[in-house]
Amino acid sequence: MAGGRGTRFWPRSRKARSKQVLPVLGEASLLQQTYTRLRPLVEPERFLVITNGHLREEIARQLPEVPAAQVIAEPVARNTAPCIGLAARILLARDPEAVMGVFPADHVIAQEEEFRGVLREGIGLAEGGNLVVLGIEPRWPETGYGYIEFEGERVQGFREKPDQATAEEFVRRGNFYWNSGMFLWKASVIDAAIRRHLPHTAAALDRDDFPDCDSISIDYAVMEKASNIAGIRCPEFGWNDVGSWNAVYELMAGAKGANVARSEARFHDAAGCYVDAPGKVVAVVGLDDVIVVETPDALLVVRRDRAQQVGEVVKKLEQEGREELL
Amino acid sequence: MAGGRGTRFWPRSRKARSKQVLPVLGEASLLQQTYTRLRPLVEPERFLVITNGHLREEIARQLPEVPAAQVIAEPVARNTAPCIGLAARILLARDPEAVMGVFPADHVIAQEEEFRGVLREGIGLAEGGNLVVLGIEPRWPETGYGYIEFEGERVQGFREKPDQATAEEFVRRGNFYWNSGMFLWKASVIDAAIRRHLPHTAAALDRDDFPDCDSISIDYAVMEKASNIAGIRCPEFGWNDVGSWNAVYELMAGAKGANVARSEARFHDAAGCYVDAPGKVVAVVGLDDVIVVETPDALLVVRRDRAQQVGEVVKKLEQEGREELL
Numbered sequence: 001m002a003g004g005r006g007t008r009f010w011p012r013s014r015k016a017r018s019k020q021v022l023p024v025l026g027e028a029s030l031l032q033q034t035y036t037r038l039r040p041l042v043e044p045e046r047f048l049v050i051t052n053g054h055l056r057e058e059i060a061r062q063l064p065e066v067p068a069a070q071v072i073a074e075p076v077a078r079n080t081a082p083c084i085g086l087a088a089r090i091l092l093a094r095d096p097e098a099v100m101g102v103f104p105a106d107h108v109i110a111q112e113e114e115f116r117g118v119l120r121e122g123i124g125l126a127e128g129g130n131l132v133v134l135g136i137e138p139r140w141p142e143t144g145y146g147y148i149e150f151e152g153e154r155v156q157g158f159r160e161k162p163d164q165a166t167a168e169e170f171v172r173r174g175n176f177y178w179n180s181g182m183f184l185w186k187a188s189v190i191d192a193a194i195r196r197h198l199p200h201t202a203a204a205l206d207r208d209d210f211p212d213c214d215s216i217s218i219d220y221a222v223m224e225k226a227s228n229i230a231g232i233r234c235p236e237f238g239w240n241d242v243g244s245w246n247a248v249y250e251l252m253a254g255a256k257g258a259n260v261a262r263s264e265a266r267f268h269d270a271a272g273c274y275v276d277a278p279g280k281v282v283a284v285v286g287l288d289d290v291i292v293v294e295t296p297d298a299l300l301v302v303r304r305d306r307a308q309q310v311g312e313v314v315k316k317l318e319q320e321g322r323e324e325l326l
Numbered sequence: 327m328a329g330g331r332g333t334r335f336w337p338r339s340r341k342a343r344s345k346q347v348l349p350v351l352g353e354a355s356l357l358q359q360t361y362t363r364l365r366p367l368v369e370p371e372r373f374l375v376i377t378n379g380h381l382r383e384e385i386a387r388q389l390p391e392v393p394a395a396q397v398i399a400e401p402v403a404r405n406t407a408p409c410i411g412l413a414a415r416i417l418l419a420r421d422p423e424a425v426m427g428v429f430p431a432d433h434v435i436a437q438e439e440e441f442r443g444v445l446r447e448g449i450g451l452a453e454g455g456n457l458v459v460l461g462i463e464p465r466w467p468e469t470g471y472g473y474i475e476f477e478g479e480r481v482q483g484f485r486e487k488p489d490q491a492t493a494e495e496f497v498r499r500g501n502f503y504w505n506s507g508m509f510l511w512k513a514s515v516i517d518a519a520i521r522r523h524l525p526h527t528a529a530a531l532d533r534d535d536f537p538d539c540d541s542i543s544i545d546y547a548v549m550e551k552a553s554n555i556a557g558i559r560c561p562e563f564g565w566n567d568v569g570s571w572n573a574v575y576e577l578m579a580g581a582k583g584a585n586v587a588r589s590e591a592r593f594h595d596a597a598g599c600y601v602d603a604p605g606k607v608v609a610v611v612g613l614d615d616v617i618v619v620e621t622p623d624a625l626l627v628v629r630r631d632r633a634q635q636v637g638e639v640v641k642k643l644e645q646e647g648r649e650e651l652l
Contacts, residue, residue, distance in 0.1 A: 010609075011607075011609075266639055266642065266643075268635060268638060268639055268642075269632065269635065277625055279623075280620075280622075280623060280624060280625050281337075281623065281624045281625070281643075281648075281651060282624070282625045282626075282627065283336075283337075283624070283625070283626050283627070283628070283636075283639045284627050284628070285626070285627070285628035285629065285632050285633075285635050285636060285638075285639060286628055286629035286631070286632025286635060287616065287627060287628065287629050287632075290613065290616075290627065292625070292627055294606075294625065296606075297605075297606060297607065298606060298607045298608070298609070299603055299606050299607070299608045299609070299618070299620065299625070300608075300609050300611070301608065301609070301610050301611070301613060301616065301618055301627055302609070302610070302611035302612055302613065303611065303612040303613050305612070306595065306611050306612025306613075307611075309594060309595065309611050309612060310609070310611060312594060312611075313592055313594055313609045313611065316592065316594075317592075317607075322607075325607055
């Protein structure tokens with residue numbers, strides 16, 4: 001799944017240069033890192049990338065080994081359930097027994113071998129007819145993720161994004177895991193589940209009318225309702241959904257309070273800062289915990305703990321019709 | 327006097343584009359504003375600008391009415407006493423009775439007519455043989471200026487830059503005024519004072535050996551020692567020496583906490599900020615009291631109350647031989 005906007009990575013991210021196709025960490029884009037991470041398990045001709053019209057060409061360029069016809073642009077954005085339903089139909093036509101893995105293209109995972117070990121386990125569970133979801137042990141009481149409630153190894157239920165107090169309670173109780181948005185299942189099994197729990201969308205897919213699909217997440221539409229769920233309480237493998245520039249900072253900073261410079265920078269009496277302004281010398285003086293990101297036409301200066309708010313800047317520019325900055 | 331470096335205005339200021347030739351406030355440069363402010367009192371052919379080799383050409387360009395031969399580059403920087411001594415010699419050669427005013431080229435004055443009123447008064451005192459210095463009523467306990475101690479209308483003495491406690495005591499006592507660095511005197515009178523109090527420099531000037539002059543300020547070399555001093559306790563005329571980007575912010579901000587944008591800027595949950603990045607949209611998110619100044623090759627992000635430290639960045643770049651940034 002590579003259709004997101006990634007507006008919180010403005011000004012670096014734009015409609016045609018969204019987060020997943022950017023090298024926000026390291027030299028390769030997040031999409032390319034996702035591909036490389038899965039490649040030891042899957043041949044290139046068995047990758048399917050669902051994205052949007054702005055990104056299709058760039059994604060095909062970044063993944064030359066993947067057949068270009070398997071980089072598919074949705075005509076409109078309709079959240080994850082229709083995206084997954086469409087992919088399942090395409091795979092089923094090729095192989096009625098296909099096992100399908102669903103991976104957001106913009107996450108990072110530090111320990112790849114541990115991750116692939118979990119996938120091998122999950123593939124087994126999927127072959128047995130389960131809808132498999134990967135749960136991540138929470139490292140802090142995040143309010144931006146959904147949670148999976150476990151009872152032993154069994155999934156008891158799904159919980160929507162909680163408020164702060166609830167998130168803290170989840171972390172305290174220890175049997176609540178972050179819903180990573182990564183799934184494994186047989187294409188036939190998820191297709192049947194969508195037909196059952198989301199019949200209007202299934203019918204729209206039957207008649208190739210993607211825009212008529214419900215705009216709804218797979219979690220809400222299917223996972224919260226199905227009974228054949230298998231959750232995996234993943235061992236630590238350094239998962240991060242790289243949700244903002246602050247996440248990039250934290251993934252790159254070696255130590256607490258370290259400054260991170262991705263271009264030439266001078267820090268005078270500054271700590272915890274992140275600078276990314278190619279071709280320019282940046283001096284940060286007397287400031288802590290500030291992020292500076294520059295492009296030829298725009299500059300962002302944001303306090304690290306407000307990096308989530310960057311999307312609001314983009315929303316405002318959108319309302320004003322500033323297409324050249326989107 | 328237009329020879330300063332103005333390193334605290336980096337990255338906008340460079341050796342050949344120093345503070346005084348930049349439009350740091352309004353459309354005209356500080357130098358042009360100084361010229362325009364004095365012009366009602368003095369014909370163009372009676373202006374003399376002493377600067378350095380980096381700026382001479384640009385200054386001549388900015389003041390086309392002033393004869394180019396009267397824009398003079400010192401071969402080396404030697405503080406204010408030799409600069410003033412040299413100017414006095416040049417004026418004396420043209421008119422032994424000349425009254426000379428000395429003005430830094432990088433100050434602003436809001437109420438120009440009030441200012442010129444003071445100058446008219448000062449010219450009278452200068453014609454009477456006095457060394458006239460303009461004192462500014464202190465608006466805060468500044469530690470970066472020298473002070474003039476008055477006893478009634480009489481100058482009791484000069485005080486070097488004080489520490490914080492002393493500065494506060496000066497402001498409390500009410501008879502201490504900031505030394506503005508603006509002077510009026512007959513060229514013959516200051517020349518005689520330099521010959522008396524700074525004989526080595528006078529001798530160096532006699533033999534056209536400017537580099538051999540003492541590097542010393544006129545305050546320290548002459549004003550603190552001479553007896554024929556007349557100080558003027560100036561009425562408020564909005565004097566500001568524009569010592570840093572923070573001073574620019576304060577001169578431009580209409581109200582406390584206002585944001586000032588000299589180029590297109592978006593402030594989200596931000597207050598008291600200053601943005602100057604021509605041709606670029608700048609978004610400031612979740613930050614207060616931050617200054618952002620950009621040029622094609624450099625970017626400064628500094629907390630407003632640390633704007634004085636910007637010179638340290640330049641010193642560091644200088645030590646590293648980064649000539650292209652100086």
